[in-house]
Structures are given as C-alpha cells and as structure tokens.
Amino acid sequence: MSAxxxxxxxxxxxxxxxxxSRAFIISTAFILLLMAGALAxxxxxxxxxxxxxxxxxxxxxxxxxDGALTVAAATSAALVGTESLADREAAEASLxxxxxxxxxxxxxxxxxxxxxxxxxxxxxxxALRQAGFIARLAEAGIDPQEAAGLLLPAGxxxxxxxxGGDDPGGAGVAVATAGVVVxxxxxxxxxxxxxxxxxxxxxxxVVELVVAAVPVRRLLAGKVAGIGLLGLAxxxxxxxxxxxxxxxxxxxxxPRTAPATAAWGVAxxxxxxxxxxxxxxxxxxxxxxxxxxxxxxxPIALGALAVYLAVFIVVLPAPESVGARVLSxxxxxxxxxxxxxxxxxxxxxxxxxxxxxxxAAAVYGVVRLAARVYAGALLSGGARLGWRQAxxxxxxxxxx
Amino acid sequence: MLELRALRKxxxxxxxxxxxxxxxxxGRILGFLGPNxxxxxxxxxxxxxxxxxxxxxxxxQGRPIGLPQRRRFGYLPEQRGLYPRMRVGEQLAWLGRLHxxxxxxxxxxxxxxxxxxxxxxxxxxxxxxxSHGNQQRVQLAAALLHDPEALVLDEPFxxxxxxxxxxxxxxxxxxxxxxxxxxxxxxxxxxxxxxxEDVAIIDRGRVVLAGSLDEVRRRAPHRRLDLALxxxxxxxxxxxxxxxxxxxxxxxxYLVPAGTDPAAxxxxxxxxxxxxxxxxxxxxxxxxxxxxxxx
Numbered sequence: 001m002s003a004x005x006x007x008x009x010x011x012x013x014x015x016x017x018x019x020x021s022r023a024f025i026i027s028t029a030f031i032l033l034l035m036a037g038a039l040a041x042x043x044x045x046x047x048x049x050x051x052x053x054x055x056x057x058x059x060x061x062x063x064x065x066d067g068a069l070t071v072a073a074a075t076s077a078a079l080v081g082t083e084s085l086a087d088r089e090a091a092e093a094s095l096x097x098x099x100x101x102x103x104x105x106x107x108x109x110x111x112x113x114x115x116x117x118x119x120x121x122x123x124x125x126x127a128l129r130q131a132g133f134i135a136r137l138a139e140a141g142i143d144p145q146e147a148a149g150l151l152l153p154a155g156x157x158x159x160x161x162x163x164g165g166d167d168p169g170g171a172g173v174a175v176a177t178a179g180v181v182v183x184x185x186x187x188x189x190x191x192x193x194x195x196x197x198x199x200x201x202x203x204x205x206v207v208e209l210v211v212a213a214v215p216v217r218r219l220l221a222g223k224v225a226g227i228g229l230l231g232l233a234x235x236x237x238x239x240x241x242x243x244x245x246x247x248x249x250x251x252x253x254x255p256r257t258a259p260a261t262a263a264w265g266v267a268x269x270x271x272x273x274x275x276x277x278x279x280x281x282x283x284x285x286x287x288x289x290x291x292x293x294x295x296x297x298x299p300i301a302l303g304a305l306a307v308y309l310a311v312f313i314v315v316l317p318a319p320e321s322v323g324a325r326v327l328s329x330x331x332x333x334x335x336x337x338x339x340x341x342x343x344x345x346x347x348x349x350x351x352x353x354x355x356x357x358x359x360a361a362a363v364y365g366v367v368r369l370a371a372r373v374y375a376g377a378l379l380s381g382g383a384r385l386g387w388r389q390a391x392x393x394x395x396x397x398x399x400x
Numbered sequence: 401m402l403e404l405r406a407l408r409k410x411x412x413x414x415x416x417x418x419x420x421x422x423x424x425x426x427g428r429i430l431g432f433l434g435p436n437x438x439x440x441x442x443x444x445x446x447x448x449x450x451x452x453x454x455x456x457x458x459x460x461q462g463r464p465i466g467l468p469q470r471r472r473f474g475y476l477p478e479q480r481g482l483y484p485r486m487r488v489g490e491q492l493a494w495l496g497r498l499h500x501x502x503x504x505x506x507x508x509x510x511x512x513x514x515x516x517x518x519x520x521x522x523x524x525x526x527x528x529x530x531s532h533g534n535q536q537r538v539q540l541a542a543a544l545l546h547d548p549e550a551l552v553l554d555e556p557f558x559x560x561x562x563x564x565x566x567x568x569x570x571x572x573x574x575x576x577x578x579x580x581x582x583x584x585x586x587x588x589x590x591x592x593x594x595x596x597e598d599v600a601i602i603d604r605g606r607v608v609l610a611g612s613l614d615e616v617r618r619r620a621p622h623r624r625l626d627l628a629l630x631x632x633x634x635x636x637x638x639x640x641x642x643x644x645x646x647x648x649x650x651x652x653x654y655l656v657p658a659g660t661d662p663a664a665x666x667x668x669x670x671x672x673x674x675x676x677x678x679x680x681x682x683x684x685x686x687x688x689x690x691x692x693x694x695x
Contacts, residue, residue: 009497017486205481209542212448212475213498215467379450 006214010222011229014197018230028234031185035242041174052079053120054099056091059106064134065127072127078119104128175258176316176343179265182238183336184308186269188301190231191276195297197223198284198374207378216375224277228270235269261343264352271359272335275366276304282370285377286390307333311340319346328355331362401425401461402550402581407446408455408605416442418605419456424550424583424598429576431596431613432585433685435693439605440585441478444554447583448475460550471499474548474580476556480539482527488538489514489523492545499546506545513541533564540568544575551575553584557591569595593685603693617682624687625654625665626679633673639664645687651677655687 018024055069066082073080083100085091088111091103095113101120103111110124198220201207210219239262283296311333314323319341328337328347338355341347377390402424409417417439424430434440445451447458449470460469483491489510496506514520517537519530527535536559543551556572557565565588572595576582586592592599593613600610609616625642628651629635641657656665662680669675683691 006498009494013486013494017483021485201483204484205477205479206483208445208450208477208479208481209475209495210498211450212473212477213471213495376452379452 003218006218007222007225010210010214010219011226014223014226015230018193018227024230027189028237031182031189031234031238032241034185035178035182035238039178039242039245041177052081053101053123054081054083055124056085056094056100056103057082058085058087058091058103061104062108062128062131062135063138065104065131068127068130068134069123071130072123078123080123172344173316175261176319176340178242179261179339179343180308180311180316180336182235183265183269183272183339184304186231186235186238187272187276187335188304190227190273191280191304192297192301193227194224194277195280195284196293197227198281199287199290199293199296202285202288202378203290211378216378217371220278220281220371220374224274224281228273228277231273232266232269235266239265261339264342265339267356268335268339268359271356271363274363275331275335275359276300278367278370278374282373282377282387282390285374286387303332308336311337315340316344319344325351329358331359331366334359334362401459402447402583403459403462404443404447404456405459406456407443407453407458409442409446409451409453415605417446417453417456420602420605420607421456422600422602422607422610424581426549426581427576427579428597429572429582429584429595430598430600431592431685432583432600432602433587433589433592433689434585434602438602438693440602441554443602444478444552444583444585447550447552448473469549472546472549474543474546474551476539476543476551476553478554480536482535482539482542484528485526487523488519488525488527488530491527492538492541495542496545499548501546509545509547510541513545514538517541536560540571544571547578548575548580550581551583553582555586556584557586557588565591589685589689599685601689601692609688609692613685616688617685620683620688620691621658622655622683622687622691623658623660624679624681624683625656626677626681627652627654627669627675628677629669629673630676631673635669635672637665638668638671655683656680 057065061082069080069082085094085100085103088103088105091100091105091111094100095103095111101112101117102124104124105111108128110121110128112121115121201210207219214222243258243262279300280297283300284293287293287296307330310327314321314327315337318324324337324341324346327333328341328351330337334355338347338352342352373387373390376392404420404422407417407420408415420439420443422430422432422443432440432444442451446453447465447470449465449467458465486494489507492510492513493503493506496509497503501509511520511523514523517540519534519537522530522534527538530538540556543553551572553572556568560568569591572582572584596613598611599613599616600607602608611619624645627635632650635652637654639656639660641660643655645653645655647653665680666675666678669678
C-alpha cells in the first residue's frame with residue numbers, strides 16, 4: 001500500500017479530530033483576538049486611525065453636498081456623518097457639547113470650535129468646492145448624482161521618492177510586526193500540538209497498534225502534515241480576515257508589498273512549521289506521560305522565543321543590518337526573520353531564494369534526525385528517554 | 401505458517417530474546433507461555449515489527465516478513481490503548497483502512513463487529529465514554545476487523561471474568577477455524593490447555609518446549625500419578641524414579657518415569673493399602689511448564 005494513502009489516512013484523522021476539538025476552536029478564536037490587537041496596534045503605528053467626523057448642517061445644504069462629502073471622505077479614508085440643526089445657536093451648542101466637529105451655515109461658513117483640525121478642514125473645503133462645482137454642472141444640465149460619480153478618484157495617486165523609499169514606513173513596519181507575531185504564534189502553537197499529539201499516542205499506547213500497520217516515518221509525516229494543514233488554514237484565515245477587515249474598515253491602506261508579503265509569509269510558515277514540528281514531535285516521543293509535556297516542550301519553546309525576541313530586537317529596527325542578514329540565514333530564525341525583512345522591503349529576491357534553499361536543506365536534515373529519534377523512542381516503549389538513547393535505539397530502523 | 405527464527409534482542413546488555421524460535425500454523429491456536437520477563441511480549445512485538453532485532457527474522461509462508469504481510473495480521477498489544485476521544489465506529493473503520501481495507505469495507509466490518517460484540521448502539525460514542533470492559537471489546541475488534549491471516553494476542557485473557565473469557569475463547573476458535581494462525585500468550589495454564597492445539601514455552605529468551613499439546617504431553621519423560629489409599633495410608637514406592645510431587649488431604653501426586661507400567665505401579669501401591677483413587681496420565685501443562693522453566 002502506498003505511502004500517500006498512509007499519509008492521507010493519518011493526516012486526515014488529525015484534521016478531523018482536531019477540527020472537532022474545543023482546543024482548536026478556542027485557539028483559533030484566541031489567535032483572531034490577538035490579530036484584532038495587532039490591527040489596533042497597526043492603526044496606531046501607521047497613524048492612519050480612522051477619523052470619524054460629524055458635521056451639522058444648518059438650513060438646507062447645497063445640493064450635491066452629500067455626494068461630495070462621501071467622495072471627499074473616501075479620498076482621505078475618513079468617515080463623515082451629517083445631522084440637521086435648526087440654527088446657529090443650536091450648532092454652537094452642539095459644537096461645545098462635542099456632539100459635532102463642525103457645522104455648515106447657510107451662508108457657506110464653516111463653524112468649528114477651534115481651528116487646526118487639518119484633515120477635517122481640508123475635507124470640508126474639498127467637499128464644499130465640489131458641491132459648488134456639482135451645482136454649476138446641474139445648472140448646465142448634468143444630473144447631480146452623475147456629477148458626484150464623476151468626481152470619484154480614478155485611482156490612487158502614486159508618489160515616488162528620490163531616496164527610493166516606497167512606503168512611508170508605518171504600514172510596512174506594522175505588517176512586519178504583525179507578521180512576526182503571527183508567524184511565531186502559529187508556528188510554535190502548532191508545533192506544540194504536534195508534541196502533545198505524539199505524546200498522547202504514546203501515553204495511551206495506541207501508537208503500538210498504529211505502528212504495527214504504518215511505518216513510523218509515515219506516521220510522523222502524516223501527523224505533521226495534517227496538523228500543518230490546519231495551521232495553514234488558520235493562517236490563511238487570519239491573513240484574509242485581517243487584510244480584508246483592515247482595508248474595508250479603512251484601518252490602513254494596503255501597502256503595495258502586502259500581497260507579496262502574505263505569499264512569502266505562507267511559504268516561510270510552511271518551512272518554519274516543518275522545522276519546528278518535527279523537533280517538537282521528537283521531543284514528544286521521548287516522554288510518555290502527559291505531565292512531562294511541559295518539560296519536553298520547554299527547551300524548544302524557549303529557543304523559539306529567543307529567536308523571536310532576537311528578530312524583534314535586531315531585524316525590525318534595522319532590517320538591512322549585518323545582524324539581520326545573519327539571523328535570517330540561521331534556520332531557527334529564518335522563518336520569521338525573512339518575512340519581516342520582506343514586509344519592510346529590505347531584502348533582494350536572490351537573498352530570499354538563497355535563504356529558502358538553506359532553510360529547505362535544514363528542514364531535510366532536521367526531519368532525518370528527528371524522525372530517527374522519534375522512531376527509536378516510540379519503539380522502545382519505556383518511560384523517559386534521552387535523545388542519544390533514542391538515536392541509538394533506532395540504529396536498525398534506518399530503512400523503516 | 402508464521403515463524404520466529406532465532407530471534408535475538410537485548411536491552412542494555414540484558415538479553416530479552418536469546419535465539420527464540422517457534423512456529424504458528426494456519427488454522428491452529430498456539431499458546432505462548434513463559435514466566436514474567438521471559439521474552440513473550442518482546443517476541444510478539446517483533447512479529448509486528450515493533451522491535452529492532454539484534455538477530456534472527458520473522459517469516460510468513462516461508463519468506464521474511466514485511467509491511468504488506470504485517471498489515472494482514474491482527475494484533476492485541478499487551479498495553480491496550482486506542483484514541484480515547486475518537487468515536488468508536490469511526491476509530492475501528494480508520495484502523496481497518498490502515499490495514500488496507502476500503503472505506504466502505506472498513507465501515508461495514510466495524511459495524512459488523514460492534515454488532516457482534518453487543519456495542520452496535522455505542523458506535524457514535526467516544527471510546528472514553530465506554531466502560532473498561534467495553535473498551536476491551538473494541539480493542540479486540542480492532543485486532544479482528546480486517547480478517548487477519550495471523551492473530552497475535554498478548555495476554556488476551558488477562559482481566560476477563562470467566563464468562564468474558566469463554567466468549568473470547570469462542571471468538572479465537574472461530575478465527576482459527578477460518579484458517580487464521582493464532583498466537584497468544586497467557587499465564588492461565590488451564591485455559592491454554594483447554595483452548596490451544598499447540599504450545600510453546602519460553603524461558604530466559606529461549607523457547608524451551610514447543611509442539612502440539614498432545615505431543616509434548618506424550619513426549620514428556622514423566623507421567624503424573626494421583627493416588628489415594630484407604631484411611632490415608634502412606635505409600636513408599638519400591639519402583640525406581642518415582643518422585644512425590646505434592647500431598648493433599650487424602651491423596652498424593654507423584655511424578656513417575658514415562659516408561660513405567662501402570663499395572664506394576666498399581667500392584668506396588670496395593671501393597672501399602674486399598675487403592676481408592678488411581679489416575680495415571682500425561683503431565684498437565686502446569687507440570688510441563690514448571691519443569692521447563694525449572695521452577
């Protein structure tokens with residue numbers, strides 16, 4: 001029977017049982033919450049918090065003002081709501097009470113509490129000018145609705161800077177930061193799932209029955225692939241939801257590099273997950289009681305955390321530094337260092353591809369190593385094993 | 401035929417298997433006996449490829465065994481265990497598929513076995529929701545589901561009440577009649593004597609006695625003599641080689657050389673008193689076991 005069928009059977013069992021488990025549902029919700037926090041941080045960091053304004057209208061507003069306000073608001077990614085007010089006194093009272101940010105008087109004057117709200121003033125100036133324009137177009141026989149439609153910007157205005165910088169930084173840094181957090185959380189949480197999955201099978205002895213029918217390596221590969229598939233689905237969900245929400249809520253304008261960053265992020269997730277998952281699996285196979293899970297995961301989790309902090313300290317502030325380059329070629333760090341540098345647009349394509357080749361080689365090596373420890377440990381059946389004992393126990397299983 | 405050929409395995413320099421060989425035949429039940437730590441479990445795990453052997457090999461139908469053959473085997477491990485949170489029917493079907501069954505075939509077989517074991521209504525329950533006894537039944541179903549060509553059962557009777565043990569013996573006999581080679585280990589010697597056609601006794605990693613039960617009993621160098629004399633009179637045998645094995649109130653058991661003429665024994669005993677009980681038989685499995693392992 002083919003290896004593919006074994007992998008499918010083992011992997012699908014993982015997917016099915018986990019999709020039903022409370023732990024999976026809770027962890028997905030938790031990560032989504034974390035993402036919401038990251039989005040808030042993003043809005044803060046990128047200084048593009050959504051501005052919401054309320055504008056009071058005294059008397060009959062000029063025709064076309066509604067449409068012009070909508071267009072102006074969309075242009076500067078702000079939200080504008082209007083309300084009708086009886087007279088100037090009512091407008092002043094509402095302004096003082098903070099219920100509205102500005103009031104438009106019948107003579108075209110804009111009443112504000114104090115000057116200096118640059119965005120609002122620019123927005124209203126634009127809207128009023130356009131409303132006047134629409135009114136003149138209406139006089140010339142063009143329907144105001146149609147006229148407002150004509151005013152919608154045809155596309156984003158592109159800026160090119162002499163220093164070559166593409167993004168004003170805010171959004172790029174925020175995407176890189178969020179990416180580092182998400183990749184770290186997803187890789188290490190799914191890695192730990194592999195560990196507990198391996199440990200459970202060993203602790204409740206079912207592994208004895210399974211390994212009698214499926215070679216140990218296929219069991220390992222199927223398990224890692226099944227759990228990884230869930231991790232990938234969760235990651236894609238996160239990326240989709242956060243980008244979609246971010247853009248549609250006007251939290252941030254998508255940096256030009258975002259889709260590429262997301263694609264590279266997924267590729268690096270796969271490499272990073274494979275790397276950590278098999279190491280976690282090997283660690284899980286060395287113990288056989290649930291109580292030992294923490295102790296088994298500790299060294300790896302700590303290592304991953306150290307790498308994560310290093311990326312935060314070294315790569316994010318200076319993505320093109322020597323330190324950042326070195327870190328991104330160290331296999332444990334590469335899966336989060338590279339995506340961060342990609343988000344910051346601080347890496348050339350050849351460097352990414354070289355990094356991936358190095359990482360793929362490292363994954364291959366670590367899979368061979370961990371699979372042997374895993375095989376040796378599972379089949380020795382005993383209590384707690386050292387890495388070296390497990391390695392030796394598997395000396396005859398090289399082909400298995 | 402399932403053959404274990406001169407299996408050797410040591411753990412940290414301590415031999416668990418030291419050249420153990422035996423054969424289990426299709427359609428026959430082999431009882432695998434031995435004191436604790438003699439190597440029974442190691443030998444059985446080796447059949448399923450769960451032990452990295454230091455030497456020897458396991459063969460099926462004359463050829464060294466590989467994964468495709470092992471998948472046609474059924475296995476009840478000494479340490480029972482299934483996925484606690486997986487649903488019973490789904491779990492059995494999954495295990496069936498691991499053994500090469502089609503999805504539909506595995507589902508059918510799982511439903512059939514649950515029906516036979518009286519668990520049809522629990523197919524949708526998670527394993528951990530079942531009683532211990534019912535979990536054991538599911539474990540047995542996992543070994544039998546795919547109509548295995550050989551069945552390796554490690555202590556299948558341990559922890560079963562007499563009724564459950566009878567039911568299991570029935571299932572095992574049924575499988576053997578269908579042509580399966582059955583190998584099972586046990587400490588319950590009377591049960592083995594009742595269920596098995598063949599027997600193998602392992603001690604310190606070596607098989608010290610093997611063959612059909614009738615044959616090994618017949619081949620034994622001793623016979624067992626149960627003797628009672630009226631009034632509890634004591635017999636001091638004049639014939640050579642007779643050994644007192646144990647005394648019970650009113651009667652005693654002796655080991656007698658196999659070639660001894662029972663008529664001569666009876667005559668000798670009659671000189672000590674009126675014989676009220678005289679039974680001259682091949683040794684029981686317990687006798688053979690004690691002798692083989694030097695207990």
